[in-house]
Amino acid sequence: MKQQSLSFWDIWNMSFGFLGIQFGYALQGGFMSRIFQTLGASTDDIPLLWVAAPLTGLIVQPIIGYLSDRTWHSKLGRRRPYFLIGAILSSLVLLIMPHSPVLWIAAGLLWILDASINISMEPFRALVADKLPQQQRTYGFVVQTLIIGIGTWVASNLPWFISTLGVSDAAAPGIIPLSVKLAFAIGAIVFLGSILYTIFTTSETPPKNIEAFKNKIKEENSGAVKEIFYNIFKMPKTMFKLGIIQFFSWFAFFSMWSLANPALTEHVFNAPAPIEENFDFKVLDQSTAFDQQNESFQKASNLVGANMGVYGLSSMVFALLLTLYSSKRTVNRKFLHMGSLAIGGIGFLMMYFVPDPELLWLWFSLVGISWGSILSMPYAMLSSTIAPEKMGIMMGIFNMFIVIPQIVAALGGVNFLYGLMGEAPIYALVVAGLSLLVSALSNLLITEKNVISYYA
Numbered sequence: 249m250k251q252q253s254l255s256f257w258d259i260w261n262m263s264f265g266f267l268g269i270q271f272g273y274a275l276q277g278g279f280m281s282r283i284f285q286t287l288g289a290s291t292d293d294i295p296l297l298w299v300a301a302p303l304t305g306l307i308v309q310p311i312i313g314y315l316s317d318r319t320w321h322s323k324l325g326r327r328r329p330y331f332l333i334g335a336i337l338s339s340l341v342l343l344i345m346p347h348s349p350v351l352w353i354a355a356g357l358l359w360i361l362d363a364s365i366n367i368s369m370e371p372f373r374a375l376v377a378d379k380l381p382q383q384q385r386t387y388g389f390v391v392q393t394l395i396i397g398i399g400t401w402v403a404s405n406l407p408w409f410i411s412t413l414g415v416s417d418a419a420a421p422g423i424i425p426l427s428v429k430l431a432f433a434i435g436a437i438v439f440l441g442s443i444l445y446t447i448f449t450t451s452e453t454p455p456k457n458i459e460a461f462k463n464k465i466k467e468e469n470s471g472a473v474k475e476i477f478y479n480i481f482k483m484p485k486t487m488f489k490l491g492i493i494q495f496f497s498w499f500a501f502f503s504m505w506s507l508a509n510p511a512l513t514e515h516v517f518n519a520p521a522p523i524e525e526n527f528d529f530k531v532l533d534q535s536t537a538f539d540q541q542n543e544s545f546q547k548a549s550n551l552v553g554a555n556m557g558v559y560g561l562s563s564m565v566f567a568l569l570l571t572l573y574s575s576k577r578t579v580n581r582k583f584l585h586m587g588s589l590a591i592g593g594i595g596f597l598m599m600y601f602v603p604d605p606e607l608l609w610l611w612f613s614l615v616g617i618s619w620g621s622i623l624s625m626p627y628a629m630l631s632s633t634i635a636p637e638k639m640g641i642m643m644g645i646f647n648m649f650i651v652i653p654q655i656v657a658a659l660g661g662v663n664f665l666y667g668l669m670g671e672a673p674i675y676a677l678v679v680a681g682l683s684l685l686v687s688a689l690s691n692l693l694i695t696e697k698n699v700i701s702y703y704a
Contacts, residue, residue: 253384256391258450262379263392265331265446266372268439270399272338272365274560275435276301277505278404278553279428280358285521285545286424287351291510291673295658297351298506300359302654305647308366310476313644316371325452327371327378334368335443342436346429349422368443373643377631378452385631389624394567396623397616400560403438406431408550417546418539421524425546480645484633487642489693490626491649496687497589497622499653500596500680503662504556504615507676512552515674516603519548555608562616567624582694585625589688592618596681600674618684629694 254262281294289297312330321329341361348354376388410427411417419425514520522541527534566588573579595614602611627643634642666675 253381254379254388259380259384259388259391260395261449262375262446263372263388263395264449265335265368265443266392266395267399268335268338268442269365269369269372270396270560271403271435271438271442272342272361274400274403274557275342275406275432276358276361276365278556279407279431279509279549280354281506281509282546282549282553283346283348283354283424283428284351285510286419287348287354287422288524289351291507292663294510295502295506295660295662297355298358298502299655299658300355301362302502302651302658304359304363305366305651306655308363309370309647309651310480310641310644312367312370313374313641313647314476316374317638317641320454324447325454327375327452328447328450330371331368331443331447334364334366335440337364338368339436339440342432342439346424346432348424370644370647373627373647375450375452376627377643382632385628389627389631390567390570393570393620393623394564397560397562397564397567397620399438400619401557401564402560403431403435404557404560405554406434408554411547411550417550418543419546421529421538421542427546427550476641476645479638479641480648483642483645486633486694486696487630487646489690490630491646492693493585493589493687493690494622494626494646494649495653496683496690497618497653498650499657499661500593500683500687501619501622502654502657503666503676503680503683504596506658507662507666507673508556509549509552511673511677512555512599512608513545513548515672516599516605516608517548517551519544521545551605555612558609558612559616559619562613563620563623564616566617566620570620570624581625581629582691585621585629586688586691588621588625589618589684589691592616593681593684593688596677596684600678600681603674633696 280298284294284297285291316327316330319326319329324332338361341357341364345354345357345361348357372392373389376385376392380388407425407427410430415427415430417425417427510521519541522538522545524538527538529535529538570579570584592615595611595618598611598614599608626646630643630646662676662679665679666673669675669678
């Protein structure tokens with residue numbers, strides 16, 4: 249079926265659920281390491297505690313993609329049932345997460361949270377390709393990026409903003425501050441609300457022959473695993489090339505999410521997390537010293553989160569400019585993505601070379617340009633290479649190139665690489681910068697004209 253061009257507001261409505269998804273991801277990315285540190289995790293342990301997130305994506309995304317291609321619900325359609333299920337589960341976990349009493353419970357809840365977010369997220373990518381013609385897909389993915397940027401910035405600033413209202417950042421050893429608990433509760437409400445908005449404002453086109461569609465699905469469902477593996481090994485060459493670009497991009501961002509808090513609280517704000525074993529709480533002076541250092545760390549963590557949120561704001565501005573441009577003109581996706589990744593790489597490196605708290609927002613704004621491109625250009629390029637009836641499963645498989653680098657980083661990759669430079673966690677952000685520069689150069693692998701720039 250030939251897709252009709254949609255208005256900006258139609259595209260906005262179908263993408264609005266990404267606001268909630270990004271609230272979940274921003275709270276997870278900005279504050280999970282802080283939660284882990286508060287519950288006693290060492291810096292070297294943090295990447296491994298994060299391994300649950302990419303592992304769930306590796307398993308969940310291809311399966312959800314496969315199933316959503318083969319789903320038709322009489323009221324909710326093809327993709328929207330998955331939006332709703334993921335939103336309900338994610339919201340519940342966001343409410344519970346900051347109340348984790350011990351480290352292993354927080355790590356387990358991260359596993360459930362990431363799986364739930366993935367259930368909602370993967371079908372959103374496919375929905376754009378379902379509903380938009382080729383000439384509007386860059387525009388559609390950029391609008392998604394605009395909404396993601398808004399969500400990242402607002403969610404990342406929530407603990408800091410709540411703290412400015414008078415909510416305390418102080419807490420007993422091993423207890424998450426109230427400012428973080430309230431931020432996660434707000435995130436849960438926004439997640440579910442924004443998904444419901446998309447569900448109620450966006451329709452999906454049913455298959456021409458519902459009965460034939462259902463009969464076909466019954467025949468195919470027994471071969472789900474075979475179908476997924478078949479498509480992995482038969483993926484288009486361009487998809488594999490894009491996967492190389494994605495590998496280095498997401499290795500960089502995982503390094504940031506997992507280690508930015510310990511790196512920047514120490515290197516930029518000189519307020520590392522206090523280690524409980526170094527204090528004798530039976531001695532009043534030492535107990536007071538721990539409380540002071542812990543409050544300094546929590547306040548520095550608020551500032552790290554707020555500055556990290558700037559990359560969401562920057563990606564939003566980048567996406568807005570790109571939306572205005574791509575709605576009327578074609579863009580060279582290859583060189584746009586290449587330049588954006590290089591700018592982000594420079595931003596990460598500057599956090600090491602110029603560790604000024606007053607300039608941290610600027611370095612994260614450079615990172616945001618690369619983030620805005622990562623969330624739109626690879627998907628726009630990919631959508632030009634795959635068949636519409638396989639859009640869900642191929643988008644799910646493509647997301648393997650997001651989770652595999654994160655698994656590699658979590659299982660020791662980022663610790664090993666930054667350990668070659670020194671013991672300080674700030675070197676993890678140096679690794680992130682170098683990885684984005686490699687990702688930028690990898691764009692030279694893309695040579696297919698229809699992928700680089702689509703002409704209607």
